[in-house]
Amino acid sequence: MKKTRIIVAKPGLDGHDRGAKIVAMALRDAGMEVIYTGLRQSPSDIVNTALQEDADVIGLSILSGAHMRICDRLLELMNEKGIADKPVVVGGIIPHDDVEILKKKGIAEVFGPGTSLKQLEQRIKELAEKK
């Protein structure tokens, strides 16, 4: 079976990368191919990486509160480039009301604080297979 390929990206100016790095390590240990982008990625950087790496899933880690603008822009660019079918998941500090709005916009999943790595792995596998 083909390994799941996931991008773990830090969009925007947010420097909190502990969560993103731990998730990247855990997914790698779970047998996925993980492309970790590092900090300060613009939505178009992330879309380009997704295209180049032929990722199955795109993961964003955002703790700065800039999630709405970033997700809007990312989804828009994904549409333009014809990769709107790739599931996008978001982790970080996302206020409760915003979770529903993000999902309506087309974000496949939002992982809040306290999500276990096992839950995360499982959900990402599901999303990658469903695609």
Next chain:
Amino acid sequence: MFDQKKLQKIREELHIWCKEQVNKTLEKHPERQQAFKTSCGEELERLYTPLSIEETDYLEDLGFPGDYPFTRGVQPTMYRGRLWTMRQYAGFGTAQESNERYKYLLKQGQTGLSVAFDLPTQIGYDSDHEMSDGEVGRVGVAISSLEDMEVLFEGIPLEKVSTSMTINSTAAVLLAMYIAVAEKQGVSPDKLKGTIQNDILKEYIARGTYIFPPQPSMRIITDIFEYCSKELPYFNTISVSGYHIREAGADAVQEVAFTLADGIEYVKAAIDAGLDPNVFGRRISFFFSAHNNFFEEVAKFRAARRLWARIMKQRFGASDKRALTMRFHTQTAGSTLTAQQPQNNIVRVAYQALAAVLGGTQSLHTNSYDEALGLPTEESVRVALRTQQIIAHESGAPDTVDPLGGSYLVENLTNRIEHQAVSYIDKIDKIGGMIKAIEEGFVQREILDTAYRTQKEIEDNGRTVVGVNKFTSEHAEVPEDILKLDESTEKRQRQNLERLRKKRNNSSVSRSIERISEAARSGESLMPPIIEAVKNYATLGEITEALKEVFGEYTESVII
């Protein structure tokens, strides 16, 4: 510290106690865990006795408060004289909104200000730059020009409050603006009290708001040191920060070791720039986290203070008392806050804050219970401040100096943390200093390994987090009240900037920017031309761009 004969007697009695009492109890009632460990994975003994600190020499290792090596505190009377400064980190939206929050906090009895800037301000982008899209006013206040800074401190007398600014790669610009605002209020720079964080090394390690590569960054920092030593004698020109290192996943020993190793690098740079460690050493302050493991945290503060005094004396030959003392700010650990059952966080914050007080902190920020969910509300910020006030005025904890000094456990942990931090620092010395250790990714990797291990421990149920992996609630609680930012902030900031760019004298702006470029190239101090530029209403982004052209930009080496 103890009579050898008596120690021998204790040793014998302890042996008997173990054999006769403990073993019998264990047969009937085994202990809750196979082993009990500190955050650093150090095994804790069942009982600490004088034997646990037999190597400790009272006068040499503990001494008296206000005396070398300052293990017991930096002043002779500590909080009996003056309580710590209650300083809540705050800032969001526009300068106007933050100004109102500061006035509110001062009215509630807060005794110092602590300014949170938004990410564009911290990374050198004006609010109207495309990289600022969606980030303006989010994690702090947006400041693009002196105009914003004037609004931020409107009605706040700068000769009376001390202001701490969490600003690093753009510290020179924000400090210049602060000086300019003070001047407009009629306050001369030598009256200003406060702190700029100005600790770029931990940005590469843990916090991420770097702009330039390490070498030019260190040069900007020493320019600030030099300028302030002459013009702002009461301003702390750096706050060497372990807080973010801890938040990134480090344990207590790593927090102390990496922070002090950063401190060593700054002192070296200052000495190379011709500053006297006896003078410059007085203006260094520190910033630590207060985490969960209560006694380990108290010990950590004491160990850090002692080790820094020894480093300043032995490594740098400082003799001035103030230059040997580690003064520090503490914030309770944000990463321990849970989104589940958020009110539990009030309790976590309270005992973390108590650890900071028992560790002898000079100022303290207590987190709000809703910070794992979003920006704190006025209500949650008030509870956080009240927590400090309750410790200060009701608990009795501040009424004696270093009340846990002499505790067998705390002294033993203090010794252990110091020794282990020393061996880490030796390792970093062998690598060739902290800048090299960061460039090679050594520090980042050490922290990430600990962070990953901690997460695994929580998941495998080895570490309990109440409300998360034990004692969970069946139905998810959703807090009703989360601070919502005004979505028009970014637009208003853009409009203000557009107006400013039209109305200011643009030829003097260009001339002053040109002077900054010249200074950057020639190596003369950057502070005077930056102050001149901000007074001409050059923006933060314009000044940063000029510096980028000369210094270049840092790219992170990605480590996972």
